[in-house]
Amino acid sequence: MSYSYLADSTYGKDNVKFLKVKKDKSNSKLHEVMEATVKVLLKGDFDVSYTEADNTPIVPTDTVKNTILILAKQYDTWPIEKFAAKLALHFTSKYSHVSGVTVEIYQDRWVKYNVDGKESLHSFVHQGPEKKIVFLDYDKKNGPSRYFLTTSIKDLTVLKSTNSMFYGYNKCEYTTLKPTTDRILSTDIFARWEWNCSKLGCLKSIAEGAKDSTFDSVYTCARDITLDIFAKENSASVQATMFNMATAILKKAPEVSYVTYELPNKHYFLFDLKWFKGLENDNELFYPSPHPNGLIKCRVGRKTAKL
Numbered sequence: 001m002s003y004s005y006l007a008d009s010t011y012g013k014d015n016v017k018f019l020k021v022k023k024d025k026s027n028s029k030l031h032e033v034m035e036a037t038v039k040v041l042l043k044g045d046f047d048v049s050y051t052e053a054d055n056t057p058i059v060p061t062d063t064v065k066n067t068i069l070i071l072a073k074q075y076d077t078w079p080i081e082k083f084a085a086k087l088a089l090h091f092t093s094k095y096s097h098v099s100g101v102t103v104e105i106y107q108d109r110w111v112k113y114n115v116d117g118k119e120s121l122h123s124f125v126h127q128g129p130e131k132k133i134v135f136l137d138y139d140k141k142n143g144p145s146r147y148f149l150t151t152s153i154k155d156l157t158v159l160k161s162t163n164s165m166f167y168g169y170n171k172c173e174y175t176t177l178k179p180t181t182d183r184i185l186s187t188d189i190f191a192r193w194e195w196n197c198s199k200l201g202c203l204k205s206i207a208e209g210a211k212d213s214t215f216d217s218v219y220t221c222a223r224d225i226t227l228d229i230f231a232k233e234n235s236a237s238v239q240a241t242m243f244n245m246a247t248a249i250l251k252k253a254p255e256v257s258y259v260t261y262e263l264p265n266k267h268y269f270l271f272d273l274k275w276f277k278g279l280e281n282d283n284e285l286f287y288p289s290p291h292p293n294g295l296i297k298c299r300v301g302r303k304t305a306k307l
Ligand SMILES: O=c1[nH]c(=O)c2[nH]c(=O)[nH]c2[nH]1
Pocket: 166, 177, 236, 237, 238, 239, 265, 294
C-alpha cells in the first residue's frame, strides 16, 4: 500500500514573453505593438509522471513555450481574449490526453503619442505598470461552449485630491479615525469582468475573431467608466464607489455576468503642522503612508428580471 496519492496537478510554462509588431497592409511603417506575458498550464492524463516517474505523457514545458511563440507569429494576437481561445483549443485538440488548459495573458500598455500634432506611425510610450489581463479556464469534456473567461485591468493607479468622504462608520472603543468630508482618495485599480459564455458563443468562434470588437469595446468602456466615476463622484467610500463602477459596467455590457473590483485604499495622512507657529494645513500637505493599506473587494452581479 502506498502512503500518498496525487490529489491534483497541473503544469506548463509561465512568463513566456513576446513583443509582436502588426504592420498595416497598405503602409508597412504603420504599426501596432503588443508586449505580452503568457502562462499556459495543462491538465490531463499526467498522473504517472508524478507517481511512477514515467515521463511518457509529458509534453515538455519547452514545447509549450515554442507553441505559444509559433502561434503568436502565425495568428492575430489582438485582442488577447482571442489569442487565449486559440491557445486553449490548440493544446486540447493537439494532445488527446490533455483534458483542459488554463491560459493567462498579461498585456502591457504601449500607446502611440503625437509628433508634430499627428499620431506617430510607430512610436509608443509605455504606460507604466498598468496591464490588461485575460484568464481562460477550459475543460474539453464540457465542450467549447462552456469555459470560464475573465478580462481585467490591473495596476491603473489613480488619485483624487478632493471629492472623497468617509463618515458615519461604526464607532467603538478601538476607533480613532476621524470622520471627513474631504480627503485624498487613491488606489491601484484592479477590475475584472466575467464573460457570460452563453452570450459570447463558443471558443471556436472566439478564436476565429467573431467577438474581437466586443472584447475591445467592453475593455475601453470598463476603463472609461472606472476613470469617469472615480473623477465625477463625490465618493462616500471605496465600497460605494466600486459598486457604482461595477453596476455601470454591467449596464453597458450585456455579455458580462459579474464585475469584481479589488481596491487598496492607499492612505495619505494630513501633516499636522500647528507645532510650527500654528501653521494651518488646509488639505495641502500629506504624508503618503506606504503601509498598512485598506483593501476592499466586491463582486457584483446582475439582478435577473422577475417574470
Ligand atoms: O472608503 C473607505 N472604506 C473603509 O472601509 C475605510 N476604513 C477606513 O479606515 N477608511 C476607509 N475608507
